[in-house]
Amino acid sequence: MVDVTELNIGIIGMGEMGKMYARRFAAGGMKRIYVCDRPERFEEVKEEMSGEPAIIVMKDGHHVSRISDFIIYSVEAAYINDVVKEYGPSTKMNSIVAGQTSVKAPEKEAFEKYLPADVHIVSIHSLHGPTVTTEGQPLVIIKYRATDAQVETVVEIFKSFKSNYVHLSYEEHDLVTANTQAVTHAAFLSMGTAWKETSDYPWETTRYVGGIEIVKINITLRIYSNKWHVYAGLAILNPSAREQIGTYADSSTQIFKLMIEEKKEELRERMFAAREGVFGWTRQEGSEQNGIASGSGSTPVPADGKDHSASSSKARTARKPILLSDRILDQFSLGVKPEPGQGARPNSHLSLMAMVDCWHRLGIKPYDHLDVAGTPVFMLWIGVAEYLFRSPERLEAAIEAAIYDKTHRSDDTEFCIAARGWSQCVSFGNFDLYRDRFEQTASFFAPRFEEAAKVGGKMIKTIQEESKRTTT
Numbered sequence: 001m002v003d004v005t006e007l008n009i010g011i012i013g014m015g016e017m018g019k020m021y022a023r024r025f026a027a028g029g030m031k032r033i034y035v036c037d038r039p040e041r042f043e044e045v046k047e048e049m050s051g052e053p054a055i056i057v058m059k060d061g062h063h064v065s066r067i068s069d070f071i072i073y074s075v076e077a078a079y080i081n082d083v084v085k086e087y088g089p090s091t092k093m094n095s096i097v098a099g100q101t102s103v104k105a106p107e108k109e110a111f112e113k114y115l116p117a118d119v120h121i122v123s124i125h126s127l128h129g130p131t132v133t134t135e136g137q138p139l140v141i142i143k144y145r146a147t148d149a150q151v152e153t154v155v156e157i158f159k160s161f162k163s164n165y166v167h168l169s170y171e172e173h174d175l176v177t178a179n180t181q182a183v184t185h186a187a188f189l190s191m192g193t194a195w196k197e198t199s200d201y202p203w204e205t206t207r208y209v210g211g212i213e214i215v216k217i218n219i220t221l222r223i224y225s226n227k228w229h230v231y232a233g234l235a236i237l238n239p240s241a242r243e244q245i246g247t248y249a250d251s252s253t254q255i256f257k258l259m260i261e262e263k264k265e266e267l268r269e270r271m272f273a274a275r276e277g278v279f280g281w282t283r284q285e286g287s288e289q290n291g292i293a294s295g296s297g298s299t300p301v302p303a304d305g306k307d308h309s310a311s312s313s314k315a316r317t318a319r320k321p322i323l324l325s326d327r328i329l330d331q332f333s334l335g336v337k338p339e340p341g342q343g344a345r346p347n348s349h350l351s352l353m354a355m356v357d358c359w360h361r362l363g364i365k366p367y368d369h370l371d372v373a374g375t376p377v378f379m380l381w382i383g384v385a386e387y388l389f390r391s392p393e394r395l396e397a398a399i400e401a402a403i404y405d406k407t408h409r410s411d412d413t414e415f416c417i418a419a420r421g422w423s424q425c426v427s428f429g430n431f432d433l434y435r436d437r438f439e440q441t442a443s444f445f446a447p448r449f450e451e452a453a454k455v456g457g458k459m460i461k462t463i464q465e466e467s468k469r470t471t472t
């Protein structure tokens, strides 16, 4: 095995992920990490990295490409074609090239088109944001134009990250991440837009905000505090994602119509069918008394007849439920929790009902993806969906609230409009429109980002630890 610390590592794109990677490689003992951003940012990046002797800032991607044995493109997905076109021909002979892009179809095409035939391709994708520790998080490794030994070299280069390596093909990657990320982000983006349109910070206008709400709010803020292009890229450029975001908007509006038409039995039927299809729990299973034993269940037939699961056997792990407890969720609630029967109003939870309904219609088995491509956001989202659906009593209370309690109707109306709006924006494929929608909402929440990041970090840690405890 080669001594990877002697290899020259290259990073093109010193944004949030590029910087995090460079520092992580340096901390892991890599001796030389050659990096660059756009040429006009040369001095700025040099200044920023001045205290890091192993990180050598270059003028541009030609300089990085010529000297590096392993090169990572860490730029916006929408620019990958242009950036590889420009620097790809300068790639050092026999080196290995990777991309960090969240959607792989455009990256694969650019590598095929512009990389010389004498370089190898082993791509990567860390399934977490730049502020989350790499330890224990999934790191996708894609063997494309490479030998097994070259894949092993890449794994060795990343050893110090202590991530969980997940080997997928380019195509499996895009299918899995559409299932896990794109539709999940659509839900949170829609919640954010709805709250912005009602001009409310929801956690400041109600006397008591429960654990599920806090998870929703916090993840929404986490997403809006990130770069808009990360979400635009993986939604707009991944064809499976577009379709799924459309299904989510359909589920939201169809459920909302059942609510306002007061079709309670139809809504119940639909929700319990989705519960059984997604979680595998029959109607008898899952009351707090009966308990829940396992997340595996019958495979539902997808609404569109397509198989949305990745074909890799690794994507089919049987997984137990996350089992968030009241004790865990209550740690994150705000205000004083009313005693039972003392004014705690159940929420209609339209966003969660629509999510489980959408997974059911698409035949997505979220647990199957959790170990493979479970980002922290996805894990929390399944966790709260499971919490609501696991107990028939809680689900019944949400259905009752959805049909008869008008308190949440105005929020739910805004939510439906937002979900449809995001879906249309993605289907138009318009990056400028996406940016506009994203940044308008982001600026509404910006004053609360710092505080949310603190609570969010703690929340992710606690819930991941709890999940590990209950599933091992």
Ligand SMILES: NC(=O)C1=CN([C@@H]2O[C@H](COP(=O)(O)OP(=O)(O)OC[C@H]3O[C@@H](n4cnc5c(N)ncnc54)[C@H](OP(=O)(O)O)[C@@H]3O)[C@@H](O)[C@H]2O)C=CC1
Pocket: 012, 013, 014, 015, 016, 017, 018, 036, 037, 038, 039, 061, 074, 075, 076, 077, 079, 083, 100, 101, 102, 103, 125, 126, 127, 128, 129, 130, 226, 227, 229, 230, 233
């Ligand atoms: N943020 C996240 O949570 C995650 C992001 N990713 C993916 O990683 C990639 C990078 O994301 P992230 O770091 O967050 O985004 P950033 O916008 O922070 O970083 C991208 C950087 O690349 C620079 N860049 C653009 N063109 C060039 C060029 N020709 N030469 C050199 N540098 C260039 C950008 O400059 P400029 O701003 O001027 O365009 C920017 O500084 C994306 O593909 C994203 O999808 C993957 C996992 C998680």
Ligand SMILES: O=C(O)C(=O)Cc1ccc(O)cc1
Pocket: 101, 102, 126, 127, 128, 129, 181, 223, 230, 375, 376, 377, 378
């Ligand atoms: O966990 C999430 O879904 C995030 O929002 C962070 C994120 C964004 C983009 C990626 O490619 C991977 C992770």
